[in-house]
Amino acid sequence: MELYLNATSPYARLARIVLIEKGLAEAVTLKWCDPWADDAALLKANPAGRIPALITEDGTTLSESMLIAVYLDGVSPNKPMIPSTCLGDVLHLAGLGQNLMDAAFTTVIARKHYGNEIEESELGLRRQRAIQRILKQLDGELKKTFASSVNLGEIAIAVALDYLAFRLPEVRWKEAYPQLQVWHAGMVATKSFQQTAFC
Ligand SMILES: N[C@@H](CCC(=O)N[C@@H](CS)C(=O)NCC(=O)O)C(=O)O
Incomplete structure (x- = not known):
């Protein structure tokens, strides 16, 4: 492949x-x-x-x-990423992760092409509100400690949070949501995240 x-x-x-x-x-x-x-x-x-x-x-x-x-x-049958036993939960998290990724990525690209002032546009403000709402919801949902069997939803969210910290540090989500930060730290400490760190 x-x-x-x-x-x-x-x-x-x-x-x-x-x-x-x-x-x-x-x-x-x-x-x-x-x-x-x-x-x-x-x-x-x-x-x-x-x-x-x-x-x-x-x-x-x-x-x-x-x-x-x-x-x-x-x-591959190794480590099912979307286990049928918790299909809805995993896809729910995957959707939140992808939406966070989309809002953050679109923000970065819009700023790159149109300047930071684009964030004051209607669409820019909508993106910022979406980021804040998703962060708040994730903080409420991801209370469980990191389990050994990672799934697609958790991966999507951890990547999106890491991207936010990498490209939009001014959002300061770690300070606002310390519990989420602990969850994220557990995820990014794993081998697959370490090997693919943003650079
Ligand atoms: N929904 C797509 C988004 C992919 C995407 O936007 N990739 C960006 C890089 S982060 C890209 O290749 N952009 C180039 C372009 O839009 O021309 C996915 O989940 O794969």
């Missing part, structure tokens, strides 16, 4: 963490690329020009981090 990625995409990181957790890291060649530079090989794999993109063993190309995660979960 081949995975198109870069070192700062939260979506690509999610796919890579799932690969590692599933024990599939050796089965994949990492194709580092710049999605913003219209990389020709990436465009062939994903006409949308976005990472992550996965080329499977049989040459099928997959886009969208969550779909890639679902595929990888099906490829």
Whole structure:
């Protein structure tokens, strides 16, 4: 398999963490690329020009981090990422994580292209409110201590929180939500998170 990625995409990181957790890291060649530079090989794999993109063993190309995660979960029986016993709970968390990722990533890209003042626009303010509401909800929900069997929902949330700390430190979510910070610290201490740290 081949995975198109870069070192700062939260979506690509999610796919890579799932690969590692599933024990599939050796089965994949990492194709580092710049999605913003219209990389020709990436465009062939994903006409949308976005990472992550996965080329499977049989040459099928997959886009969208969550779909890639679902595929990888099906490829190997190791460590089920979306256990059927708690399907709703895991997908609920995965959705919150992806929404947080989307709000944070869109903020970063909007600022890059239009300047920080874009955050005062209606859409910018909506994104900020969404980030705050999601953080509050996560703080209320993620009270349990970190379990040994990580799932897709937890991965999505921990990646999104880490991205927020990496790209939008002024949100200062760790100070506002110390309990969430403890949960996040447990997640990012694991091998798959350490090996894929944003840089
Ligand atoms: N919903 C997609 C989002 C992917 C995405 O936006 N990736 C960014 C990098 S973080 C990208 O490749 N952007 C390039 C572009 O939009 O042209 C997913 O979950 O995979």
